[in-house]
Amino acid sequence: MKYSAGSTDMLNGPLTHKIIQFAIPVALCSMLQQLFNSADTLVVGRFASSGALAAVGADGELIALIISLSSGLSIGVNVILAGYIGCNKEALVPEVLHSSLLFAASAGLALGLAGQFIAAPLLRLIRTPDSISAMSVIYLKIYFAGCPFLLIYDFASAALRSSGNSRSPFAALLFSGFLNIIMNLFFVIVCKMGVAGVAAATDLVGCCSACYVLYVLGNEKSCFHLNIRRLRINAGCTLDILRIGIPAAVQGGVFCFANIFVQAAVNSFGAAAVAGSAIAMNFEYFGYYLITAFGQSATTFVSQNYAAGNLKRCKKIFVICLISSLISCGAVTTLITLFRTCACTLFTSDIAVIQMACIRITLILTFEPCCSFYEIPAGVLRGMGHSATPAAITVAGTCALRIVWILTIFRHFHTFAGLFIVFPVSWAVTSLLMCFALYRVNCSATHSR
Numbered sequence: 001m002k003y004s005a006g007s008t009d010m011l012n013g014p015l016t017h018k019i020i021q022f023a024i025p026v027a028l029c030s031m032l033q034q035l036f037n038s039a040d041t042l043v044v045g046r047f048a049s050s051g052a053l054a055a056v057g058a059d060g061e062l063i064a065l066i067i068s069l070s071s072g073l074s075i076g077v078n079v080i081l082a083g084y085i086g087c088n089k090e091a092l093v094p095e096v097l098h099s100s101l102l103f104a105a106s107a108g109l110a111l112g113l114a115g116q117f118i119a120a121p122l123l124r125l126i127r128t129p130d131s132i133s134a135m136s137v138i139y140l141k142i143y144f145a146g147c148p149f150l151l152i153y154d155f156a157s158a159a160l161r162s163s164g165n166s167r168s169p170f171a172a173l174l175f176s177g178f179l180n181i182i183m184n185l186f187f188v189i190v191c192k193m194g195v196a197g198v199a200a201a202t203d204l205v206g207c208c209s210a211c212y213v214l215y216v217l218g219n220e221k222s223c224f225h226l227n228i229r230r231l232r233i234n235a236g237c238t239l240d241i242l243r244i245g246i247p248a249a250v251q252g253g254v255f256c257f258a259n260i261f262v263q264a265a266v267n268s269f270g271a272a273a274v275a276g277s278a279i280a281m282n283f284e285y286f287g288y289y290l291i292t293a294f295g296q297s298a299t300t301f302v303s304q305n306y307a308a309g310n311l312k313r314c315k316k317i318f319v320i321c322l323i324s325s326l327i328s329c330g331a332v333t334t335l336i337t338l339f340r341t342c343a344c345t346l347f348t349s350d351i352a353v354i355q356m357a358c359i360r361i362t363l364i365l366t367f368e369p370c371c372s373f374y375e376i377p378a379g380v381l382r383g384m385g386h387s388a389t390p391a392a393i394t395v396a397g398t399c400a401l402r403i404v405w406i407l408t409i410f411r412h413f414h415t416f417a418g419l420f421i422v423f424p425v426s427w428a429v430t431s432l433l434m435c436f437a438l439y440r441v442n443c444s445a446t447h448s449r
Contacts, residue, residue, distance in 0.1 A: 008164025010304045011086065015313070018164075019297050019320050025170035026161065027293030027328075030071075031286055032173035043184040043198055052195050053348065054271045055135035057278020058128045061256055061263040063143060064281075066111075068252030070151050074104075074158035076245025078296070079303050079382060080237075081162035086307030093223040097159050099234040100241055101214075101226070104155035106233070108148030115144025126264040129271055139195040146203030149210040156213040161300055163224055172212035176205040247391035248382060254391075254399035258426075261406050265419050269356075273416060276356025279347045283340075283361060287333040287368045294325040294372070295379035302383025311445060318380050318438075325372035333365040340365075359416050367424035373431035377438040384445065389437050397430030 008018050044052040077100045084092050119140040128136050157169035180201055187197025217226035266277045298321040305313045336343055340361045344354045374397075378390035405422040 008166075010082075010164055010301050011308055011310070015301070015316055016320050016324075019294070019301060019317065020324060022161075022164065022166050022300070023290075023293040023297040023321075023324065025166040026296050027290045029157070029166075029170045029173050030289035030292065032170075032177040043181075043188050044195060051132050051271070052135060053278065053353075054129070054275040055132040055195050056139055056198065057274050057281075058123065058126075058132060058136045058263070058267070059140045059143070060278050060281050061126075061259045062122055062140060065253055065256035065260065066143075066147065067150070068256050069249045070147075070154045072249025072252040073107075073151075073242070073245035074154040075248040075296070075299065075382060075387075076100075076241035076243070077155055077158040078162045078300055079244045079385075079387075080240055081159055082300050082303035082383075083307040085163065086304035090223045094225070094227075094230065095234055096237045096241070097217070097224060097226065098230045098232065099237040100155050100159065101152065102231045102233050103238050103241070104151040105148055108151035111151075112145050112147040115147065116141055119144060126260055127267045129267060129274065131271060132274070135195045139199045142196060142199035143202060146206045149203065149206035152210040153206065153213055156210070156217055159224060160213065160216065161296070162303075163222070164300075168216045169213055172209040172216075175212070176209045179208060180205040244382065244385075244387040247387040251378065251391040251394045254395050258399040258402040261403050262419065262422075265406055265410060266416075269416055272350070272352040273356045275348065275350070275353045276344075276358075277360055279344050279353065279357040280360035280364070282347075283336045283343060284364055284368065286336070287329045287365060288371060290328045290332060291325045291369075291371050291375045294321040294328075295375040297321055298376055298379035299383040302380050306384050311442075314380070314384070315442075318376065321379065322372055322376045325376055326369050329372060330369040333368045337361060337365045356416060360420055363417060363420040364423050367427065370424065370427045370431060374427065374434040377434045381434075381438055381441060384441060386437075386441055389441070390434060393433045393437060394430060397433050398426045401426045401429060 008022055010018065044056055077096065080096055081093055084090060084096070120137045123133055123136050123140065153169075153172070157172075160166070160168050183201035183204060184198050187193045187201055191197055193200070214226060217224060218228075220226065263277075266273055298317055301317045301321075302314045305317065340358050341354060344357045344361075347357075348354065374390075374394075378394070381387070381390050402422050405425070406419070410419055410422075
């Protein structure tokens with residue numbers, strides 16, 4: 001393949017620095033996407049009201065679910081295109097690229113429209129407090145309207161990353177991140193729009209990000225060149241993408257689905273708990289996105305090398321990604337945990353809210369690096385074409401376990417701390433199952449080759 005500017009040769013040469021150079025922009029992209037919501041939380045908490053802060057926080061898990069579904073589906077694009085590169089089938093890339101982008105736009109429009117009707121029922125389902133429900137509905141409806149931009153950005157970015165270019169998607173979000181903060185402040189302080197203002201700002205910067213990555217693809221000189229006239233949905237390509245993307249989306253989505261039950265339990269402790277939990281979630285994502293970045297790196301690097309028949313290199317990729325994930329996430333979560341009180345004061349001066357936030361930060365961030373033991377194996381499994389296996393394990397080890405915990409143990413120990421202990425417990429169970437699955441698949445692949 002002719003590698004364009006910003007792309008990485010994943011099939012030859014040393015791996016460590018290439019994986020790190022690839023993963024860091026991916027992590028920063030996810031962090032910047034989360035910063036859009038964090039900026040919403042910070043601005044409404046400081047310049048609107050505690051009620052507005054809680055309203056945005058109540059939407060947190062639902063928004064995380066939308067983002068997970070979008071990014072999960074886009075993994076199908078990444079795996080298919082990376083596989084074509086690995087086995088020298090670059091001629092098939094344009095058909096997949098154009099089909100996936102048109103599918104992303106269509107699916108985004110459908111989701112955005114559906115969101116206008118399901119926003120209020122979803123918030124009632126998770127028992128959002130009446131005092132903040134109206135503002136929560138407004139924020140969620142406006143966020144849904146930006147879904148076409150979210151899916152287009154994720155699918156276009158996945159295509160770029162499959163060739164090793166993780167820097168262009170990051171550049172798009174870097175600019176949009178600064179723009180988001182400026183627009184948040186303008187809409188909330190100057191226009192007095194409250195939660196509607198921060199939601200509208202998120203949609204507008206999402207549009208900017210999507211336009212930028214499309215512009216990059218439009219200027220590609222390789223097989224990844226985007227030609228608007230070639231946009232059409234190919235049923236075969238779309239089914240191949242969904243075959244991998246749907247299980248990956250399910251794997252990410254079940255976390256959020258289970259956490260929606262958690263959010264409903266949080267809501268039972270009142271507005272201060274909702275606001276505190278929302279603040280803590282902002283910090284959790286930073287460590288977790290480092291882990292998922294190395295998981296995505298494992299998927300992309302393994303996809304190319306597995307297609308090329310280099311199993312030994314695939315094993316090296318797994319080890320490098322696992323160690324890098326543990327070290328980077330551990331460094332970030334340790335720092336945040338040590339200075340959790342100071343970090344929370346960035347969002348609010350309400351002592352009750354800060355106390356609730358610190359409880360969640362202590363119980364979750366202390367153990368968060370352990371997520372590496374299921375995310376990295378899951379990334380390797382997807383790269384080897386086994387997308388359904390990690391999804392099934394996540395449903396059992398995370399979704400089911402957390403729901404059972406809330407319906408049983410939490411009912412007998414109805415405390416804020418008792419609710420969040422389930423997170424490290426579910427991580428441990430899921431990690432054991434995922435590592436065992438990778439071992440079995442690796443043994444089978446070694447014998448077959």
